[in-house]
Structures are given as C-alpha cells and as structure tokens.
Amino acid sequence: MHRTLPVLLLALVPALASAQATDASRALAQDAVIVDTHIDAPGMLMDGWMDLGEEAEGREFDYPKAHAGGLDVAFMSIYTSPKQDEDDSAWQVANEMIDSVEALAQRHPDKFALLLSPKDVDSLRKGDRVLLPLGMENGAPIGDDLSNVQFFFDRGVRYITLAHSAANAIADSSYAIERKWHGLSPFGKQVVAEMNRLGIMVDVSHLSDESAAAAIELSTVPVIASHSAFRHFTPDFERNISDELAKAIADGGGVVQIPFGTAFVNPESAADTQAHFRAINDFNKRNAELKAAGKPLESRAAFNKAWEEAHPPRQTRIDAVLDQVDYAVKLIGIDHVGIGSDFDGVGGELPDELRTVADFPNFVAGLQARGYKDEDIRKILGGNLLRTWAAIEAGAGGAAAAP
Template identity: 45%
Template sequence: MVRNIKTRKGMIYGLLLATITYVGAEAADEGVLPVPSDRAVELAQSAIIVDGHVDFPSQLLESGVDPINNGGATNFDFDRAIRAGFNAPFMSIYVSSHFEETGGAKARADILIGVMEGLTQQYPDKFTISTSVKDVRKAAKAGKVSFAFGMENGSPIEGDLENLHHFYDRGVRYITLAHSKANHISDSSYDDDKRWGGLSPFGRVLVREMNELGVIVDVSHISDDAFFDVIEISKAPVIASHSGARHFTPGFERNMTDDMIKRLAENNGVIMINFGTHFLTKDGSGRRLGRDQAYVDYRAERGLSDTALVYSEFRKWFDINVEVPFAGVSDVVDHIDYVRDLVGIDHVGLGSDFDGVGDTLPTGLKDVSGLPVLIQEMIDRGYSDKEIRKVLGENALRVWSAVEKTANNN
C-alpha cells in the first residue's frame, strides 16, 4: 500500500513508486520500491540534488534511448528524475582510455557535448545546461533538470591548454584527470603502470590552469600519488566526483583512504559517494579485485593484448557473466556516515555513477527514482534537514562556488 501522502508532489511520487519495479537480476525478489515518508519526499522536491557523475550521455549516443521516459532502459530519464527531485546531475563526458592510444579523444568529447546540447534544444522546457552555480539555482526554480558537464578522462585535452579553454567554453566544469589507464596527465588507480609517479609535468601545469580558468579538478580514478600531487598544487577545492571510503573496501585503490579524505577536507573539497556495489562493500570490491585475474584469463583464452579497448570489451563481458552481491541503500549511507564522522558533514556528497556501473547498483537505488529512499535512510539515522541538503547538493555547490571565486580572483 502507498502511504497517505498529503502534498500533491508526494502523491505523484507515491503513485509512481507503486507502479515501478526493478529492472535487473533481483526484480522478482524485490518487487516495488519502498515508499519514503512525506518529509523525505518534500526534501527531495525542495532541495537541489547535485549528482557528481551520471553516464547518461554515452547511453544516449550509443543506444538512442528515449530521454523522457524509456521504461528503465537507463538509470536516468526525465520523468523519473523530476518526480524524484533529481534536478542537477553532472553529466559525464566520458572518453574511453583507448582514445589516448588511437587518437580522437577531443572529437569524442565534442560529439558527446553536442548530443547533450541537442537534447536541451529539443526539450527546452525540460532540460537546460548550467555553467555556473547561479545557473543551477535558476534552473531548479524553473523546475528543469539542469545538466552540468564533467569530463571523465583528461585525454581530450591532448596535451594542449587551448583545448582546456575550448572545453570550458563548451560548458565543461570539471575534469577527471585520468580513467582506467595512465594518460599524458596522470597515473590511474586502475593501472599498474605508474609511469609518472603521480601527475605528469603537463598534469601539474594543467591543474594550475584549471584553477585559473574555473574548472574543478576531479581526483576520482587517479592514483594515490597523483591525488597528493593535486592537493599540493591546487589553490581551489577539488572533488572526488564518484568514489567511496577505502575503509569499507580494503585494497581497492579506486576508493579513498582516511588520510586522503582528511586531506580533501583540509582542501575544503567533497567526496561524492559512488553507488556501485564494488565501491560500497568488501564483498563487492572483492568481486572487482577478482576481475583483475579474470581479465588476465580472458585475454589469454582469446589471445588478446592488454589495450584500453580490450579492457572495455572485457568489462562488458564481466558485468554480464559474473554474479553481483548487491549492496543496499544502507551501505551508501554507511559511507556518508563514515565521512561525516571522519571529517564533518561539509565534505560528503553524492556521485551515483548511474548508467556507468552496469547492474551493480544497490537494492533500493537501481535508478534515479530511488533518491527519496536514500533520503529516508538518512532521516532514520537522525540527520537534520540542513545536513541532508548539504549532502544532496549544497556541499558540491559550495565547492563549485569556491572554484569560481578562485578563478575570478586571478
């Protein structure tokens, strides 16, 4: 039964939840999503929800899904987002690491930006592009879903600072310096090849130029040494757009150690918690670490070399063929609790990785419609409305504002 929800927005959301079932391996067991309280629904609708990382642009380009209502083909669409109050995602301009080897990284990023620009032109009453904090707040008041752009992988910079300015002009407001392989900017947490011992010489120059221009530095995906290089260099706060606390996932370098989180907080930055099961639990990360050996076996059986393209194809194969021990909403909030207790509520946010982590999302958070369920879990743990609003988006907007101010003061 749907609870009696007093507000019109709450009633709409309650009816939506009563009809949506999970898409994925556990659909038969899970049934319908739980219905959050009136307070959770109101917070979702009134807050600005900034998600640090949503991979919908690649899905839109490659699959041509309906961006308004696609029946669960992706984790994001307009109807589910607007009903859940999901109004300010950073859309990932994701460029695979193999473009560093083959060329074409800049062109790929430009294509993805163009796809999202086209979407806002086709549906101007529903979507808009935000290039400033002011834009985000204005769009929220207008009831639109606001797209900010975060470039996942710095390969499109192609060693030329003019390209940084080009992408700033196209709306990119953060750059994840590397992805699954080391590139000309930084070492990667996923790559045993630590060719630079952190940032490359060009990477150090790039971080300074990003500060000057007003582009947020994203430390997700980069190696530990590269993270500490960034913290030493950056004059502005930085983000980890979609990471977790390594406390819960020992040995999983993609997540952040306590020391890294403390240094991030000293920088006034924010870690935005990834919803992927392998980021959340020891069992989930064990699956991810086991993937390393599976990758070796996969290549040996097929006689393939270790290239970024081969790794990308392997990832698709692995996610389809290897069972996932799903995390839950409570595991996401465990990470939020941990960061809050370690460095304070001002340094944690949300970076779902919707449409980027395959069928590894937690029970209760299989798509954007689950955000009020996450809010309910925080309410149940005693978070105040002010604290919840900080986690949902105000912390991320504070960092963005500080980056804007740093650039304006140069």
C-alpha cells in the same frame, strides 16, 4: 534456532524501514537542491539513442525519473576510454557527447537547461527543469595540448577527472598495475594550474594515491572526488579513497561525493572489480606475447563471458551507501560529503532501493531514519557541492598556467 528468528527479524526492520520513502522524505527531496555529480547518460546515448526527455525504458536517468526523485542538477559524464586515448579518438568522442547533451537541452527547453555556474541554479531550475552541467571523466580528450582545457571550458565542462582506468598524459590511474608518472606528469601540473585559472573543478576520483595527492597539493582552490567511496570498507581497493586523501580534500574545502554502485560500496563486489582489472591486464599481456609470436589471439568476448559467469552481480542494500555517508561524516565532517551516484555507468549493479534517479527519496528516508537533521541532509544532497563549486569559481582568474 527458533529463539534466533525474532532477533533476525528485528535486525531486518531498520534496513527495511530505511528503504521506504515517506511523505517527509519525498517532500524534502522535492524542496532541497539535489546535485548528483556523476551520471553516465551521454555514454548511454552513444551506445543507443533514446529521448531522455521522455520515459526511457532501461535507463536510470531521464526527465520523468529525475522529476519524480527531486533531482535538480545532474552532471553529465563526458567519458572516454583508454582505448580512445590510444587511438586518438577521445577528442572527437568527447565533442559528440557534449553535442548530445546540448541537443537534449535544445529539444526540451521546458525540461532541461545547460548549467555553467552555481550562481544560475536557482533561476534556471524554475519550472521544474533539470540542470545539466558537464563533467569530463578522463582528461584524455585534452591530449597534450594545453589550449584544449580552455576549449572544453568554453564547451561547458566544469570538472575534469584527470585520469580513468589507465594512465594518460596527465596522471596515473588507481586501476593500473604499472605507474607511469608517480604523481602528475609535467604536463599534468600545467593542466591543474590551467583548470584553477579557469574555474574548472579538479576531480581526483579514479586516480592513483600518488596522483591524487599531487593534484590536491598543487591546486590553489578546493578539489573534489566526483564519485569515490571510502577505502575503509574495501582495504585493498585503491579506486576508493583513503582516509588520508579524504581528509586532505576536506582540509582544502573540497567534497567527497559518494557513489551508489555496488562495485564501490559492497566489499565483495569491489574485490571482484579489482580482480577484473588485474585479469584484463594479464589478458592483454598474453595477447601481446601471442601477437609478437605470430600466434592467434585469445578472444576478448570469450574472456568477458567466462568472467561474468564466474562473477555474478551481488545483491546490495541501501544501507551499504548509508554506512559510507556515516563514515564520511565522522571522518571529514558534514560539510564535505555529497553524492555522485554513477547511474547509467555501472551496468545496473546498484543497491535494491537505489535503482534510478527516481529513488532519491529512499536515500533521504534512509538518512532521516539514521537521525540526520534536514538541514544537514540538504548539505549532503547538494549544498556542499554548490558551495565548493562557487569557491572554485571565485578562485578562478589567477595567473596563467606555466608554459
């Protein structure tokens, strides 16, 4: 047993070294354009207001942290839930979230600016401003009205995740057991065409394989996965992207943006997440049966408490994220990989060395330790996403969506 101890210590050295920011990694993080395509700060603002222009305790994104980490472009997630889709409040909630981002930029014009086009990145980020484009997570606010695609484009939305954790009027979710559309709905096909026309990025994260494949095939411009890890590491977890779909995105000129949340990059956590959605599905079915029988319903609070006690968070190291990058680069090439952290969206369940947006230098250090050249790190940090976004914008203005 004593002979194995030095070997174990040596095995830990690369992981420990890769977790530590260096002068070189900090310098590159500050100089490169870092684009994070998924930060859930607007949802956190709805839950409890804080001024994100100042240090915000307990939040993973705010201006001081972003400035320290070198973050330049932070896509603000305009997330709405399946429940809000069902009760027709998604449109209202989405607009309130957009208002909150606008208010943040207006309150701190020296720290933030809204971003509508990749062409404006260099000019707007001068003066150390953090740029705030909008990404709509779940197309539910569109409802069944195609004109809402234009409406939200005019409000600044530059990508739309077609569905989230349940089917909507557009597409199926990877989390749902039952599939409604087996691809895109007829309306969903119109939505994708309209997004192409306007220059809104089509985002296939969260979609079922059938829906993602249909969106990729239909789109006339590149598509993105705004925050999708690779299913190679989590074989039974459809939420993570398959090799086939990732290759299809890359073949079309798009990018796969890798998240940091342990639910996606840690296989055990991914299994817990998948089991959680199945358990919720069973819970909802039981309550529907109880309601139909006129019996008392089970408590969702009690269900949540029991689940959390039985499934505590799992410790994860930064290497789980770096392994995702390595795999992606080998599978689809260095030009088709980026980052979509999911900061403020995973309940703090993140790798030890990637706790907030201030920690991007740790990520850069990890890539440098694994032998990535600085020019390739710049691509992963944001160059690939900006190139793809520019191509989508250049492809806009084609024929209107079919009626």
